[in-house]
Amino acid sequence: MGFFDYFKPVPIWTAEEVRAFLRERSAESYNLIDVRQPEEYEGGHLPGARLLPMAELKDRLGDLDRSKPTITY
C-alpha cells in the first residue's frame, strides 16, 4: 500500500444500500467481511460474510481479492 492510498475516500453505505447491492450481485463478485469478534459473528452475521476480526485484518488482507469491491461491517 502506497502513501497516497491512505487518502482514498472509503464510501459508507447504509444497510439498505448494502442490501440492494448484495441482492443484485452474485456472491463471488464481492468481498463481504465481518470484522467483529468470533462470538459476535456466531450470534448473527450477514449471509456469506467471512469472519476477519479487526485485530487480524492487517495480516490477512492478502486473503481478499483486491479486484472485487469489499464491504465491511
Next chain:
Amino acid sequence: MEGGIDAWNGLAAGGAYEAGLAYFSRASRPEELISLSFALEEGNRVFYERISMELKEEEAASIFRSMGQAEERHKETLRELHARVTGKGGDPAQPEGVEAGAFLEGGAPLQETLDWAKGKTLEEILELAIAMESNALDRYIKMGRAVTDERSREVFLALSREEQKHLERMTSLLDR
C-alpha cells in the same frame, strides 16, 4: 456499512464460523458437501410441507407449499451434481451424523421445530423460515468458496441465488 450489524435488521445467518470451516475442511470433497446439502434440503422440504398443511391463511399455505416444492427441486439439482461428481445415480449418501431430513438449515432438529410451531402465529413461523433461508444462503455461498471443482462451485452459487429469492419472498410476506 453505516451502523454495522445493528442497522442490518434481519436476514442474518447464525452459527460459528469455526464450526462451518471445521466441517468444510473435514468434508471439503464436493460429494460430502452435496450430501450435507441434500440432507438439509430434505429437512426443510418436510418442514415447509407440514407447515403448509397447518396454516389457515390460504396464500401463506400456498407459499409454504411452493417452498417445499422448491426444496425438492434443489434436491434434484444436488442429485444431478452428485451423479456427475461421483458417477453414481440415486440419492447422495447420508453425511456422517446427519440423517437426511432430521435437521433443518441452521441445525435445528426437524421434529422439535415442528412441535414448537404448533400454535405459533404466521409471523413467528415466517421469522423462523427467514432464519432458515438465511442460513441456507450463507451455507451455499461458503460451499461455493470451499470447492475447487468449477461445476460444483457453479451449482452451489446458483443454489445460493435461489435461496436469496426465497428470502425475498418470505420477507415480502412478513412485511405485509
